[in-house]
Amino acid sequence: MMKRSIYSSNAMKPSNAMKHIFTVTGMSCGHCVRAITQAVRALDPQATVQVDLDAQRVEVESQQPRTALADVIRDEGYTVVD
Numbered sequence: 001m002m003k004r005s006i007y008s009s010n011a012m013k014p015s016n017a018m019k020h021i022f023t024v025t026g027m028s029c030g031h032c033v034r035a036i037t038q039a040v041r042a043l044d045p046q047a048t049v050q051v052d053l054d055a056q057r058v059e060v061e062s063q064q065p066r067t068a069l070a071d072v073i074r075d076e077g078y079t080v081v082d
């Protein structure tokens with residue numbers, strides 16, 4: 001049986017949204033996925049967030065600057081490696 005470890009949520013995306021890929025450690029379960037998704041959405045309600053737990057990867061499409069996106073992920077207690 002395949003473990004589902006990729007979660008994504010889509011909102012209406014403005015055409016000038018940029019894709020940012022972060023390597024994030026400390027994520028282990030669906031609660032982490034939800035915490036990160038909600039934190040990013042609080043910053044940008046139109047963001048698209050995709051989390052791959054196995055790859056420790058968070059993909060965000062947003063108009064917000066990369067540093068601001070990394071900050072809200074760190075504020076949830078995760079480590080943004082790059």
Ligand SMILES: [Cu+2]
Pocket residue numbers: 027028029030031032033
């Ligand atoms: Cu978790």
